[in-house]
Amino acid sequence: MSLSNDDLIQMYRWMVLTRTFEQTINHLHRQRGVPETQHSSVGQEAIGVGACYGLRREDVIIPSLRGRGAFLVKGVPLRIVMAAMFGKDTRQCGGKSTSHHLGDLDIGIVAGSGVIGASIPLAVGVALGCKLKKTDRVTLSFFGDASTNTGNFHEAVNMAAVLRLPIVFICENNLYGMSMPIRHSLYIEDIAERAASYGIPGVVVDGNDVLAVYDAVQEAIQRAKGKPPQPTLIECKTYRWHRHSEGEPPDVIYRTQEEVEEWKQKCPIKRFREYLLGKGILKEDVIIQIDNETRAEVDEAVRFADEASYPDPERVLEDVYAPLSQEVLP
Ligand SMILES: Cc1ncc(C[n+]2csc(CCOP(=O)(O)OP(=O)(O)O)c2C)c(N)n1
Ligand SMILES: [Mg+2]
Numbered sequence: 001m002s003l004s005n006d007d008l009i010q011m012y013r014w015m016v017l018t019r020t021f022e023q024t025i026n027h028l029h030r031q032r033g034v035p036e037t038q039h040s041s042v043g044q045e046a047i048g049v050g051a052c053y054g055l056r057r058e059d060v061i062i063p064s065l066r067g068r069g070a071f072l073v074k075g076v077p078l079r080i081v082m083a084a085m086f087g088k089d090t091r092q093c094g095g096k097s098t099s100h101h102l103g104d105l106d107i108g109i110v111a112g113s114g115v116i117g118a119s120i121p122l123a124v125g126v127a128l129g130c131k132l133k134k135t136d137r138v139t140l141s142f143f144g145d146a147s148t149n150t151g152n153f154h155e156a157v158n159m160a161a162v163l164r165l166p167i168v169f170i171c172e173n174n175l176y177g178m179s180m181p182i183r184h185s186l187y188i189e190d191i192a193e194r195a196a197s198y199g200i201p202g203v204v205v206d207g208n209d210v211l212a213v214y215d216a217v218q219e220a221i222q223r224a225k226g227k228p229p230q231p232t233l234i235e236c237k238t239y240r241w242h243r244h245s246e247g248e249p250p251d252v253i254y255r256t257q258e259e260v261e262e263w264k265q266k267c268p269i270k271r272f273r274e275y276l277l278g279k280g281i282l283k284e285d286v287i288i289q290i291d292n293e294t295r296a297e298v299d300e301a302v303r304f305a306d307e308a309s310y311p312d313p314e315r316v317l318e319d320v321y322a323p324l325s326q327e328v329l330p
Contacts, residue, residue: 003054003211003214005281007053007054008276008281009276009281009282009286009290010053011049011050011053011210011214011272012269012272012273012276012282012290013290013293013294014045014049014053014069014072014073015045015046015049015069015210015268015269015272016269016290016291016294017072017078017294017297017298018041018045018048018049018068018069018072019042019045019269020294020295020297020298021068021072021078021081021082021298021301022038022040022041022042022068023042024298024299024302025038025040025082025085026038026040026042026242026246028302029246029247030246034085034086037245037246037247038085038245038246039065039066039100039244039245040066040240040241040242040245040246041066041067041068041069041240042240042241042242043174043208043238043239043240043241043242043263043264043267043268044066044069044172044174044207044238044239044240044268045069045210045268045269046207046208046209046210046213046236046238046268046272047069047070047142047170047172047207047213047236047238048063048066048067048068048069048070048071048072048073048142049069049070049073049210049213050209050210050211050212050213050214050217051070051140051142051168051170051213051214051217052069052070052073052074052140053073053214054214054218055073055074055108055138055140056108056137057075057107057108058108058135058137059108059137059138059139059140059221060108060109060110060123060126060127060130060137060138060139060140061074061108061109061110061139061140061141061142062109062110062111062112062119062122062123062126062139062140062141062142063100063109063112063142064100064112064119064142064143064144064147064172065100065112065114065144066100066144066172066240067100067112067142068081070140070142071102071109074107074108074109075104075107076102076104076107076109078297078298078301079300079301079304079305080102081102081301082298082301082302082304082305083095083301083304083305083308084097084098084102085098085305086305086306086308087310087311088305088308088309088310088311089308089309089310089311089312090308093111093319094311094315094318094319095310095311096311096316096319097111100112100114101113101114108137110122110123110126112142116143116144116146116147116150116177117143117147117148117149117150117151117152117153118150118152119141119142119143119147120141120143120147120152120153120156120157120169121152121155121156121159123139123140123141123156123167123169124139124141124156124159124160124165124167126139127139127160127165127166127167127231128163128165130166131163131164131165131166131229136166136225137166138166138167138168138221138224138225139165139166139167139168139224140167140168140170140217141156141167141168141169141170142170142172143169143170143171143172144171144172144173144174144177145171145172145173145174145175145176145177145182145186145191146176146177146178146180146182146185147171148171148191148194149185149186154194154197157169157194157195157198157200157231157233158198160198160200160231161198161199161200161231164228164229164230164231165224165229165231166224166225166229166231167224167229167231168217168220168221168224168231168232168234169231169232169233169234170217170234170236171191171192171233171234171235171236172207172236172238173191173207173235173236173237173238174238174239174240175239176240176244176254176255177244178244178248179244179248179253179254180254181254181255190202190204190235191233191235192204192233192234192235194233195232195233200230200231200232200233201220201223201230201232201233202232202233202234202235203216203219203220203232203233203234203235204235204237205234205235205236205237206236206237207236207237207238207268208237208238208239208266208267208268208271209268209271209272210268210272211272211275213234213236216234217234219232220232220234238268239260239263239266241260241263241264273287
């Protein structure tokens, strides 16, 4: 799909909304605590937005633990993501999910696993199911760089390649695990190189360039819809601005402030804004309007989350196991 000016402004808006949301949660965390430990996506907004923009409702995503932008663009209302962070009862996951395990099957979001790398085989299972059911649904699997050092990643990518599954693997390479720099855990330059071992395309993309992410994912979706389908591994080079999660020790232990500042200069939102201003697609008054609207939307979501109820303790054991289906009973 080619993007109209309205699309571009909408993408910019999603990125600003994601950042405003993250910064607000960060502030609330410090101010009064929020039940969920926040894994901020500040600095990485171009990936979730670029990858999910234009996806169909029936396409499936399994977001990473920093996947707020992906949730929003895929269609989870902001107030629901906020309520999930507050541990409040919402239709999606009933307050048991926190935001990074949020799922909503109705709009094609499968909840990821908290175990690093473990969401990747789940995504492969989803893609296999979609293929066996002869749908044209595509699955997007998001994960971090450190996740690609787990056996889960290798087994899953291999299986997807062998079974020719309609899936796109999207690695958000922010250069660190929790604190481990990838230069200490990887002996190759690009994670995308790993695709070659499984005979699938590996693509390196500037993860701070929302349009580059969009293009790469759209191309990969076309390959996933091919006959036979072909998976792709996309590596998005990016950087997380905040510490791994709120409450972690200060990150000066493993990276320098100069490095953080250097990456802030490559801010994906500033960059996209300047591009759109240069093309005359965005005007200063629209930028201000988007800032004000997203601020108001986030404030409303906080009010909603504050007023929502906590889940009923009686229901704590519900939804732990899927009910046994008749087919597997003797
Ligand atoms: C099997 C396992 N080991 C350790 C952890 C603790 N842990 C949570 S996030 C994380 C780092 C993840 O790094 P990466 O995959 O690069 O994603 P990022 O946090 O950088 O987005 C670790 C080690 C975990 N959740 N699961
Ligand atoms: Mg990482």
